[in-house]
Amino acid sequence: MLKNKTLLFIHQNFPGQFKHLVRTLVRENSVYFISKPNANRIPGVKLLTYKPHRQVKPDTHAYLRPVEDNVLHGQAVARILLQLKQQGITPDLIIGHSGWGETLFAKDIFPDVPLLSYFEFYFHTFGSDVNFDPAYPGDPEIAFKLRLRNQVTLSCLESTDQGLAPTWWQQSQVPKVFQGKMNVVHEGVDTVHLCGDNTATVAVSPDLTLSAASKVVTYVARNLEPYRGFHIFMQALPGILEQNPDAHVVVVGAEGVSYGAKPADGKSYKDQELAKFKGDLSRVHIMGRVEYDVFKKILQISSAHIYLTYPFVLSWSMLEAMSCQCLVIGSATPPVEEVIQHGVNGMLVDFFDHNALVKSVTDALTHPDQYTEIRRAARQTIVDHYDLHRVCLPRQKALLSSMTH
Structure with missing residues (x-):
């Protein structure tokens, strides 16, 4: 049961996919959230904002630009994690979106804290979005760029304790060697609010x-x-x-x-x-x-x-x-x-x-x-x-709870 825990979320666009989960957990837990600045707020959440200290350099090799951008994001988040550690704050669980490299160094700073990483998409040259549409053919060098782009994701997959994907198909895109640690749970749909209405x-x-x-x-x-x-x-x-x-x-x-x-x-x-x-x-x-x-x-x-x-x-x-x-x-x-x-x-x-x-x-x-x-x-x-309150939130909370014991 998730109660009286210190939980740390990471997502560059607060609260992102974690909105409903955070709103539920903050009632009985201490919740920190690392994000880039924006106007969104959830009462009770301790929001810590960051900005990468510089942009990707224009002379960086084209294949490496996404990697450099991910490293800059990961570095900025890591500096906040180091500050928390110096203040004596050790979370019971870290939950973060891996897509921009933000969870890249989390386990290096808190090696004993379980890490749950949200993996939205692992890129492939064929069989998914790239080279799918003849009207918009891919860059001839796209395979090289995607191989490098996936390197940060691979590092995050290796270091995370558990992974999270919203659909089975998105989970299936992850290399098979890592699929065993991937959990499929959607963020959920508020079916009470989103229903038919013939008077609309x-x-x-x-x-x-x-x-x-x-x-x-x-x-x-x-x-x-x-x-x-x-x-x-x-x-x-x-x-x-x-x-x-x-x-x-x-x-x-x-x-x-x-x-x-x-x-x-x-x-x-x-x-x-x-x-x-x-x-x-x-x-x-x-x-x-x-x-x-x-x-x-x-x-x-x-x-x-x-x-x-x-x-x-x-x-x-x-x-x-x-x-x-x-x-x-x-x-x-x-x-x-x-x-x-x-x-x-x-x-x-x-x-x-x-x-x-x-x-x-x-x-x-x-x-x-x-x-x-x-x-x-x-x-x-x-x-x-996909019901938010009866299906998805209970599954998400059960997963988090299993990682804090």
Whole structure:
């Protein structure tokens, strides 16, 4: 049982994936959190902020730049850990995200303190995101760069006592020699808050408010980019609009780049795709980033929710959509296939087949009653396997508790 322990979390963007866990643990434990500065706060958490003391040098070898960046992050965190040690503060458990090298030196400073490291993604040249999409071919030297990029992750995998991954597919990307110490537990979905609501409405413009009675196609991504199939969605959009003349399309996402390379011309992927688009956009509502409550209502009015992704990290938004009883039409890629069974709790299409996407969306809009049970099954999947309070938090806390005995 986790009670009266000193727990130390590490994540550059406080609280990151540890938000719900920290909120629960701080009630009965002393919780420290090392992060870069931001405005987020959780009452009771002792927040310790850092900044790397310099940027990566421009003359560093291209293969080594991510490694140097990771080392700079790890060094900055290590200096805070050393300060804690000098102050006589020894945590009972350290929990950190390994993705930016922040846990790199934790065991060198506290060798006897158990370390749980969150591993979000281990890179491969083939079989996952890299070289997946012919429209965006990889750098000819990407294999060399990824081999070096994985070196810090390998060091963290070696030094950590236990690893944590949110999905089985992400766990499977880790080298087999380390998979035995990897635990698969998702961060969890608040299914009480994220549920269906037929009374929800969304004002998409000063003159138009959509509801669950409307025909609404939704697409959500943190950023509108190839990794989340934005270009495929845009290829399907003319057909969706033409075949469904009474439907509206609501798009949520910013114009930055979360994953992969930035556009060479300096424009956003959204601008690139809109420049190529031929058709009437009057029924397309690109909302940018929205407040979480608006995001929830967008899911609640959705008639068909499109989720496309490379073989990469699974988005929270897909699980949140399922929790809201959305009919998810997803890409038949491994992260999605781990959760969605075609025709049972969602629909799957080939990532690259925009015509199949048009057909699936049109059928969902034309025959909504035929998908009622699939929507119910989607929510039940999340309730049974990803519920925050009944499934994920108890599993996370049990894992942490087992490491402090």
